[in-house]
Amino acid sequence: MTEPIRPSGAMESRGAYNRHARLQAGGAASALPALESVVAALPLFGEQALVIADYGASQGKNSLAPMRLAIAGLRARVGPTRPILVYHEDLPANDFNALFAVLDHDPDRYNLDDPNVFPCAIGRSFYGGVLPPDYVDLGWCSYAAMWLSRVPMLIPGHIHPYRAVGDVRATFERQGAKDWEAFLAFRSRELRAGGRLVVVLPAVSDQGVTGFETTFDHANNSLTALAREGVISAEERRRMVVGNWARSRGDLMAPFAKDGRFRALTVERCEFSALPDTAWAEYQQTGDSQSLAGKHAAFYRATFAPTLALALDEDAGRRLAFSARLEQEMRRRIADAPAPINSHVVTIVLAKAAP
């Protein structure tokens, strides 16, 4: 089998991702101090418009806090009139309507009081060039660059590559390494000399775990149950795979191992931390396992169900019913055995050298 399935179905549409991506919002929040320091020290040459690129923006809600912080930091340095362009980039399948709605009327939108901030959107993969060379002052990419450019193979017995073993695991590892280099190479071309790129990612801890293992097993077992019930066919279940690859410190630093530089980029920071599970903290206060299960299952559905649904034979109507049944099945399993998602997050700051 060569190319079994498309790698990513974007996030769940109609703003569902915006409503259920609290975990990702927490990861991005952990990187805000790093972003603030980067903006304070960013070289700002000339008088031209300043350019911020938000790679893998999805439906925009989680971009508001980092963009607001970056714009406030730039405004403090350049005054109120210099134009600032903010490009939100994502796959063509992304729900850009939800993104535009956020930019138009979310109470926390970063462009509320600043007529010289101009939001724009780009529907193209970040595994290619999405902006002109030497153009971007500040890049931000949160919880997106772990999505692979392609799925190299199916995974016998599971849908998530982190549970793969042997040669299958090695194949995903190679794809992850290739894609990280490609992502960095394209971003390096787009950054201006002296520009900075802040990348936030779910990480593999130094102990070799992502913290999502239990949740991903619940998803996998739920799909087996749905196949048993006939909600999905055995063939559809076999084709399901999530082309998503979290990386370790060694994986992330590999392109820089030779001489500390990769395509004019150097690493200024690479910080790992544990990400608190806010749903679990609430559960510890209330003891409400149904509420915990509802939040974890909704997070999983909004993030991964559209990708799994790409393996279904039929159209959108069935996709919605599939996602709802998957969520229901996961909710039941999580409520029966409540557990925290003890995930890890890494923030990497990259600088493009002067030519």
Ligand SMILES: C[S@@+](CC[C@H](N)C(=O)[O-])C[C@H]1O[C@@H](n2cnc3c(N)ncnc32)[C@H](O)[C@@H]1O
């Ligand atoms: C988990 S969401 C993260 C959204 C947001 N940045 C956040 O922090 O919540 C991942 C996003 O990456 C996007 N994505 C995946 N592969 C991509 C690619 N090759 N090019 C651009 N965006 C991609 C998905 O469509 C999705 O919107």
